[in-house]
Amino acid sequence: MLLTIDAGNTNTVFALIDGDTIVEQWRLSTNDQRTADEYLVSISHLMSLHGRKPSDVTGAIIASVVPQVVWPLTQLCQKYFATRPLIVGAPDVKLGVEVHVKNPAEVGADRLVNAVAADALYGGPAIVVDFGTATTFDIVGDKGAYLGGVICPGINLSLSALHQAAAKLPRIAVTPPATNLVTGKSTLEAMQSGVFWGYVGMIEGLVVRLKAEHSPTMKVLATGGLATIFSNRTDSIDVVVGDLTLQGLRLIYERNVASA
Structure with missing residues (x-):
């Protein structure tokens, strides 16, 4: 195994x-x-x-x-x-896809692995949204090439910063509001709404702009622990793939063993 x-x-x-x-x-x-x-x-x-x-x-x-x-x-x-x-990232390890950025060595290994899996399993063009410590949006071209992306603060980082910088605001968990209403009727509801709907707005806005730059038919894949929570409240995400990174690692391993 x-x-x-x-x-x-x-x-x-x-x-x-x-x-x-x-x-x-x-x-x-x-x-x-x-x-x-x-x-x-x-x-x-x-x-x-x-x-x-x-x-x-x-x-x-x-x-x-x-x-x-x-x-x-x-x-x-x-x-x-x-x-x-x-x-992944070592000179002797081949990804099987081209990397079209200014400095390929600075791209996070997980972002490249996700791009490999997205291309192999779903085909390009595609946007991969990864809800990790940072929230990243990565672009896979129609021929599978990695074209770059967007890096945003992860939602837990934002929550931590909000709590630390504002003395009267409590630390809260990442949970979707009980309703689709945006207006909070308490400090807790206002924080939950601001963080959750703020991130939904960021996702939707960036997806619109990325599709305008690349292709209106791009598939949008989401991965990471919070992917399901957000995908249930927006139409911008087409499919949640929880094991995308692991499958990408498998694919890279198989490609390198086969070419050895």
């Missing part, structure tokens, strides 16, 4: 993929001080709970937006899973 590792700013997702099926998936908080041995303690325990063992892993691939965790994750794969992982 293939071990895929998606190391984001907030969480690191480990998944076991058999063929094209994700059979197990685990999430750890991202910690740039964690060692390979510490990763093993957590992952081996989670694997054993599901009847899996390290010898089940026959290959591995890592995508990380946190450079400090790449080395311990690489050591984890080599030392405990007996496999040399592919690293």
